Amino acid sequence: MAFVLSGGVRGTIQEALVEAVRKLGVEGQIPDLELGRAKVAGHGDYASSAGLKLGRVLRQDPKLIAARLAESVAVPDGAAKAEADGGYVNFRFTDDWLQRLVARIQPGYGARDIGRGERLQVEFASINPTGPLHIGHGRGTILGDSICRVLEFTGHDVQREYYVNSDNSQTRRFGASVYARLHGEEPPEGGYTGDYVTELAEMARHDLPGIDQLPEAEAEPKLRMYALGKMVDRIKASVARLNIRYDEWFWENRLWESGLPQTAIERLREAGYLKEKDGALWFGDPEDVEEEDRVVIRSNGQPTYFASDLGYLLSRFDVRGYNKVVEVWGADHHGYVPRMKSAAAALGIDPQKLVIILHQMVNLKEGKMSKRAGRFVTLDELVDRVGSDAVRYFYLLRSPDTTIEFDLELAVTQGNENPVYYAQYAHARLSNVEITATERHPRLPERADVSLLTQPWELDVARQLAFWPDVVEDATTTLEPHRIPYYVHELATAVHRFYHAGNAQSEHRVVVDDPELTRARLELCRAARHTLKTALDLIGVSAPERM
């Protein structure tokens, strides 16, 4: 179904420009010509500061260089015309090419084969399954899911994984809390106090006959695994409401059963990365004195989570053979990045293949999230209040680098006025007008004469469509899906203007008496609708046919 174009028109123009630069006699490395979207309408659609960039290399007047480039550059397919303006070379789409583009757009427009089938894993939002997801967790899940969607769209073979912690101190404390509730006691210091823990204990009493007869050392691991399993089910349900799925829920205990952490430790020992100190086993790069040593096995013999992570690296790169792993972490883990990178290197894994995306935190406006202080908003509650589409759009409109100060009342208000509806409404309008057209004109020409699309607002829609492959490419290379909702908004604006032209003057409606003209405008609607749908899909937002 994916309709694969060779690449965006930006890439085509870039190549043509480079070729023109070669013709001027520039050899070797060509500086970045800064080809990008023109910011002012008078400067065309794409602009390059090629003249200024080459001024020094060629020791010539930038204006002259730009003029010569504009003269000689030949954009394939007549897609754009070049003109020099000072030291800049500006490119403007030709009407003819924009019209032809409209006819070429199919469902899935913008799909690219950037990944060439590269097998990669995206591991995201692997929260300790010891409680319900809250609004902070929403960010990583939505970001990670959207990254997967973008990567899949650009020819990557993506596996979506949730790493289920089951053997760390948090989950042990969780198991101990369930054990305490099973025996009618208060959870231990630092344990889990929510009502759901008591409910889990009661469920375990029913599902695990005899569990309350076992001593804690035997009962806790059983209760822990049972309760974690139940919590994982709840997390699955919560993320499913946000249109998120995982391929694999990978349990930490599987690592130890398969002996991978042990193998990793052995490998590090042989390579000289481990040492004993104070009765514990430490990891450290003997070459790197800056990075502090880290405990792998505690003096009490219990491994740290870091030991599991060593095995987890082997599981993914060696055993399962992923060429690249993308991890999505909250910024509170950023200090762990260098350690994971150096661990990977020590295990013989290229650290470049471990890509770690950090997103900043979501803080409640009233203060740090705390169940005890009554400052806690679950992801489910947020979805209940504003709906999945608005939640996803809300998170994805922000760059991962921005801290979110979360205000539930504001989020609900913004939910009702969320810009997501603006985009969805554009899609619904297009769908509706296509239905109206077929009712009014049961027999329309099979082929559209796109040369009839001459109004500026019609060409502006086509212009936005031309930019879509660039957005896809940029979102892929930067792993920044937030670029997509901003594009969606621009496209929706062009669509609304186009539609509204018909409200102002009826001869500009899509559906008019002339079947040829109707057919041509319908072609534009179809192209815009496919593109909106495709873009919304990539951010996991629905594209309703009526609103």
Add this chain to the structure above:
RNA sequence: GCCCCGCUAGCUCAGUGGAUAGAGCAUCUGUCUUCUAAACAGAGGGUCGGGGGUUCGAAUCCCUCGCGGGGCACCA
């Protein structure tokens, strides 16, 4: 003390070293008997945190200071 992120319009935020810094919300003014007004057209609103520097050109790169958020465990 060290490390990471941020500081852009009243608010929430975009902004690959390029030309005149943008959007949504809010405020104000217009536009529906005819394909969906959840829309469209327009107006006001800016020392891009402060100060240095690099550059033909800086919101963007470097240094420095300030403010806010997050980290610096035999927690995860």
